[in-house]
Amino acid sequence: MEITNEMRLMFLSKSENESFSRVAAAAFISPLDPTVSELVEIKTAVSEAVSNAIIHGYDGTIGVVTLEMRILEKHTVEITVSDSGKGIYDIEKAKEPLYTTKPDEERAGMGFTVMETFMDSMTVESEPGKGTRILMKKRLQTDPT
Amino acid sequence: MDILFEETNQALTIFLSGELDHHNAVAAKDRIAMKLSTGCYREILYHLGGLTFMDSSGIGLIANGCKVASVFGGTVFLFTENPKHLKIFTMANMQELTTIISDGKELETLWKSPTK
Numbered sequence: 001m002e003i004t005n006e007m008r009l010m011f012l013s014k015s016e017n018e019s020f021s022r023v024a025a026a027a028f029i030s031p032l033d034p035t036v037s038e039l040v041e042i043k044t045a046v047s048e049a050v051s052n053a054i055i056h057g058y059d060g061t062i063g064v065v066t067l068e069m070r071i072l073e074k075h076t077v078e079i080t081v082s083d084s085g086k087g088i089y090d091i092e093k094a095k096e097p098l099y100t101t102k103p104d105e106e107r108a109g110m111g112f113t114v115m116e117t118f119m120d121s122m123t124v125e126s127e128p129g130k131g132t133r134i135l136m137k138k139r140l141q142t143d144p145t
Numbered sequence: 146m147d148i149l150f151e152e153t154n155q156a157l158t159i160f161l162s163g164e165l166d167h168h169n170a171v172a173a174k175d176r177i178a179m180k181l182s183t184g185c186y187r188e189i190l191y192h193l194g195g196l197t198f199m200d201s202s203g204i205g206l207i208a209n210g211c212k213v214a215s216v217f218g219g220t221v222f223l224f225t226e227n228p229k230h231l232k233i234f235t236m237a238n239m240q241e242l243t244t245i246i247s248d249g250k251e252l253e254t255l256w257k258s259p260t261k
Contacts, residue, residue, distance in 0.1 A: 015166075015168035018166045018168050019166060019168065022166075022198075040198075040229050043198065044198075044199075044200050044233075047166050047200040048200050048201060051200065054167070055167060097237070098237065098238075108201045108204035108205045108237055110204055110236060110237050111201050113201075113236055114233060118229075
């Protein structure tokens, strides 16, 4: 699928960057004239993926989180959030609703479920000790023609 | 994110406004837990009408409030009319922990505490 625009944003795994990343994501797709609902869903999915990298990937340490976005033909948005943190040992388990490795920190364990629900597709690639990459896609309703 | 407490007898309304994410939820959780741990409140309402953004951090924040409130026998209500926020809460089965109120009229009817 042809790429019509793309961007890459790298920032430190500080929680104040959660807001920055989702605002940047919203600004990047704004030329596509997304609906309010689509905008909210994409901002929420980005926030979940970035929070996941900060909380679970780096787990209190400082590393780099990368947000990459591509606008593909047919108004499709592709979002990748990657980190070089701890990685996930059991991806299928991590994706189960309400599963969390940090119940003492009141984590809900709903991050992947929210991403899957608000986006058209989501895949997780991870290698323990090397990092995690979350790839999400969503086709916007608005027709460019 | 801003937090405002409004007390009437033994009822507490917690108004949350602005953006609720993991970054904001950490401080909010402690502040709310401290308020609830006085044990003075029989009924607690989380009023999320002023939230402009919320991700799954909202689930953890409310669930923690329910846990603290349950220690003192408090009942927790949750008000939001935002369809995305409602979706996030229902995905996590929050209706099992709290009474979710999803429209303003329902709020007027249900949030009439006998203690007020």
